[in-house]
Amino acid sequence: MEVKRTRSSSANYSNTSSSSTLQTCTDEDMDLRRGPWTVEEDFKLINYIANHGEGRWNSLARCAGLKRTGKSCRLRWLNYLRPDVRRGNITLEEQLLILELHSRWGNRWSKIAQHLPGRTDNEIKNYWRTRVQKHAKLLKCDVNSKQFKDTMRYLWMPRLMERIQAANNATTTTSATTTTSNSTGLATATVAATATTGHMMMPHMGLNYINNELGGAHVTASYTPDNSSTAASSESFGTPVSDFTDYYNIPVSNNPNQEYFQGGNNQVYSECLISPSGYFNPGIEFQEMEPDNIQLLDGGVDASDNLWNVEDILFLQQQFNSNM
DNA sequence: AATGACGGCAACCGCGTCTCC
DNA sequence: CGGAGACGCGGTTGCCGTCAT
Numbered sequence: 423m424e425v426k427r428t429r430s431s432s433a434n435y436s437n438t439s440s441s442s443t444l445q446t447c448t449d450e451d452m453d454l455r456r457g458p459w460t461v462e463e464d465f466k467l468i469n470y471i472a473n474h475g476e477g478r479w480n481s482l483a484r485c486a487g488l489k490r491t492g493k494s495c496r497l498r499w500l501n502y503l504r505p506d507v508r509r510g511n512i513t514l515e516e517q518l519l520i521l522e523l524h525s526r527w528g529n530r531w532s533k534i535a536q537h538l539p540g541r542t543d544n545e546i547k548n549y550w551r552t553r554v555q556k557h558a559k560l561l562k563c564d565v566n567s568k569q570f571k572d573t574m575r576y577l578w579m580p581r582l583m584e585r586i587q588a589a590n591n592a593t594t595t596t597s598a599t600t601t602t603s604n605s606t607g608l609a610t611a612t613v614a615a616t617a618t619t620g621h622m623m624m625p626h627m628g629l630n631y632i633n634n635e636l637g638g639a640h641v642t643a644s645y646t647p648d649n650s651s652t653a654a655s656s657e658s659f660g661t662p663v664s665d666f667t668d669y670y671n672i673p674v675s676n677n678p679n680q681e682y683f684q685g686g687n688n689q690v691y692s693e694c695l696i697s698p699s700g701y702f703n704p705g706i707e708f709q710e711m712e713p714d715n716i717q718l719l720d721g722g723v724d725a726s727d728n729l730w731n732v733e734d735i736l737f738l739q740q741q742f743n744s745n746m
Numbered sequence: 747a748a749t750g751a752c753g754g755c756a757a758c759c760g761c762g763t764c765t766c767c
Numbered sequence: 768c769g770g771a772g773a774c775g776c777g778g779t780t781g782c783c784g785t786c787a788t
Contacts, residue, residue, distance in 0.1 A: 456757080456758075457756095457757075457758090457781095457782085458756070458757075458782085459756090459757090477773090477774090478773075479773075479774075480772080480773070491758095492773080492774090493758080493759090493773095493774085493775095494757075494758075496774080496775085497756090497757065497758080498756090498757085500775095501756075501757085502756080502757095509755095529776095529777065529778090530776090530777090531776075531777065532775075532776060532777085543775095543776075543777080544755085544756080544757085544777095545755085547777075547778085548754070548755055548756085549754095551754095551755095551778095552753065552754055552755080553754095556753085
């Protein structure tokens with residue numbers, strides 16, 4: 423069966439009828455379209471599913487008059503057209519959850535996606551490949567290596583927690599609510615999990631707390647702050663902050679939890695940082711992180727999207743040196 | 747302004763599993 | 768039980784927009 427590759431850029435997405443390349447199979451039904459979906463196709467699929475429900479994708483494609491494979495229809499529906507699908511703006515809480523669940527389950531994208539309402543396995547997979555693996559590449563280590571996993575667990579995730587806390591502190595401050603202040607500077611978002619456990623969660627508790635207290639299968643999107651409503655709503659899910667990178671360049675002096683990241687001053691965090699396996703040894707983990715590389719980290723990529731900024735690297739080096 | 751490199755993401759592919767007959 | 772089709776999952780591809788030069 424001939425399969426014709428058709429193309430329509432996102433810019434042409436709403437201009438499908440004008441693109442002759444999009445209508446390459448008008449002569450017989452055997453031709454199957456591939457590539458980007460047009461508005462008409464989307465409309466057909468949505469209408470058909472609205473009237474007949476989903477499933478039986480091959481026959482659905484035929485009955486709906488779509489010159490697509492059943493698989494293509496299913497993918498389009500699940501990843502894009504479904505009413506409850508959420509795309510873009512992965513929140514801090516979602517990022518933390520992805521990291522945690524991936525450390526637990528590996529590339530079980532669909533399983534991970536089940537714990538992020540509205541997110542598809544495809545989006546999570548793409549997030550992982552484009553964001554997380556990028557940082558592994560910058561660190562010159564394999565994303566599946568213990569080195570990188572430890573770095574995620576003992577640096578990245580605590581930082582995410584801290585930024586979630588900062589975001590919520592800021593939100594709380596600006597909203598000027600009468601909520602009882604929390605003297606510990608508790609990360610509301612991360613500790614939203616306490617809604618299900620009844621336990622308070624401190625930043626220094628880190629992932630061990632999640633592991634031990636929440637348990638794998640119990641780690642859900644309840645990380646969401648203010649989770650009183652359904653997490654399917656983008657307004658209710660997570661902080662208004664769409665990306666943790668917004669908080670990457672917070673000056674340390676402005677950081678409400680700077681003591682966690684100043685190396686050695688905070689015994690609790692220092693203990694938390696050091697891998698139980700002792701893998702974070704000076705001169706080993708980041709021995710390749712030479713000045714040039716640090717420059718690359720700082721300027722070679724978009725710093726706002728860079729997990730490992732100079733501050734982080736210096737912090738890591740401090741930690742390594744203090745443990746020599 | 748032109749162009750090449752790169753990142754993000756939608757979509758495709760192959761394969762394993764499930765379900766039905 | 769076995770075969771065929773449907774379904775689901777993870778890996779990969781390739782287009783397009785953006786940015787750097």
